[in-house]
Structure formats: structure tokens, C-alpha cells
Amino acid sequence: MEKSLKDLAAEFWKKGYLILESYFPGDMMDDYNSKILEHYGLTPDWEHTDEFVSKSATEVVPWFPFKDGNYYFNGVNDDKYLSKLTEAIIGEDWADLYCMCMFSKKGSKGQAWHQDCPPEDSDVFNLNRLVYTHDIIPEIGGELCVMEGTHKKGLLPAGIPNEDLDGQLVFRPKKGTVVLLHGHCWHKVKKVKGEWRVSTNYRAVPKGVPEDVTDICVYRNMRYRFSTSEVIEQRYIEPSGETV
Ligand SMILES: O=C(O)CCC(=O)C(=O)O
Ligand SMILES: [Fe+2]
Numbered sequence: 001m002e003k004s005l006k007d008l009a010a011e012f013w014k015k016g017y018l019i020l021e022s023y024f025p026g027d028m029m030d031d032y033n034s035k036i037l038e039h040y041g042l043t044p045d046w047e048h049t050d051e052f053v054s055k056s057a058t059e060v061v062p063w064f065p066f067k068d069g070n071y072y073f074n075g076v077n078d079d080k081y082l083s084k085l086t087e088a089i090i091g092e093d094w095a096d097l098y099c100m101c102m103f104s105k106k107g108s109k110g111q112a113w114h115q116d117c118p119p120e121d122s123d124v125f126n127l128n129r130l131v132y133t134h135d136i137i138p139e140i141g142g143e144l145c146v147m148e149g150t151h152k153k154g155l156l157p158a159g160i161p162n163e164d165l166d167g168q169l170v171f172r173p174k175k176g177t178v179v180l181l182h183g184h185c186w187h188k189v190k191k192v193k194g195e196w197r198v199s200t201n202y203r204a205v206p207k208g209v210p211e212d213v214t215d216i217c218v219y220r221n222m223r224y225r226f227s228t229s230e231v232i233e234q235r236y237i238e239p240s241g242e243t244v
Pocket of ligand 2: 114
């Protein structure tokens, strides 16, 4: 029997993520993927500052298609079941934050461990609704790594930005798969070995969470503010193991 929305929401809140395997149809995903690649070309310039790219060990080029007036990707927003599931997870009157495509080229580092927004207030978070428009396979790399249950564990510990951690789960989402992931849950993306890797995030927030919730991202070596392209906090490990 199919799981109810309530059961799926409970699973999300237990683990900090939920995976809907091959949820969207392949032909819809092929169409999205070719439109995304058309936008980027295969060698896009980095959008972020060099300081950000080198410090954060994050090599990904974001694109906000709706902000550019491209509404091709509305099929995901319009999906009734996904909206209902979102409501079951983050409550009534949740809001769409934005749709963000992410592109990584061959040899890029992927994304270091991070929390999409500061975890100090457990009510203030974003919900990632990641849609994969192509298969993530070993030859491509770019696996999504998640530390289960860490949406309830507070601050990501300071440390080496992208090292593998004991207990990390490694996912290779197939085309059409949706990953719902709590923004406080510690996650990273492994190095990209294939020509390119694409993912698209339809971010949502519970009612009352400010629109700029994801302006500050927490990495193991810093907090970074995107709107001002600024490292707002350096995080160090003392030889004693303490974070300063
Ligand atoms: O591309 C992915 O698989 C994850 C990206 C990510 O960390 C995010 O969108 O918050
Ligand atoms: Fe993230």
C-alpha cells in the first residue's frame, strides 16, 4: 500500500530528508535538462567570487530561471501531489522561495559540507526540493551526501570543508527523482568526474520564514553571506579540537 502523506512527513522529520524515486516522467526531465544545458553552454564562468570558490570548496554555477523570466520549469511547481506533500511537511501556507538550477563542470569539487541557512532557530529553515533531470551515476560523480538526523543536531562542526564523514549516506539520484531535504541537515556534493552535472532546487519555506533565509550559508570553515559576497565568520579548529 502507498504511504500516506502523514507517514511520508513523519519519515522526513525523523531523517531530515525524503526521497521520491523517479517521480517525474523521463521525457519531461529530458526536456528540462536540455533547456538547462542550453542556458549554460558547457563552460560557463563562475558566478561567485574567487574567494568564495576557493574557501568554500564549492564549485557550482547557480541560475534562477524564473527571475530571468523563463517559466519552462513550472511543471514541478504545478505538481499537486508535491505541493500536498510539501504542506504535510512544512505546514499550511508555505511559500515558494525560488527555483535554482545548479551546474558543475568536469573536475569541479561539487559542494562542501554545509547547512543552507544558520541552524540556531529550528523554526527558521528552508526546504530543498531537489529535482534531478539526469541520472547521477558513478562515472559522473557528484553524489549527494547527507548526514541523517542532523537537522536536529544544530551547528555543523567546524573542520575540513569536504572530507568524508563517518556515517554519511551517499545518494545517486536517478532522472526524475525528487529529494526533499531540510536546510539544516548537513549535506555535500562529491567531486564531478563527468562532463557536467545538473540539479534543480525548488526551495520552499514554512509560513513566516523570511525570504532571505538562505542568504547566509554555514560551511565547516566559515559562514558566508551571498548578498554581500562576504565571509562573515571564519571557523577554526584548535589543536585541542575545539571550535573557535
Ligand atoms: O545539487 C545537489 O544535489 C544539492 C545541492 C544543494 O546543496 C542545495 O541545493 O542546497
Ligand atoms: Fe545545500
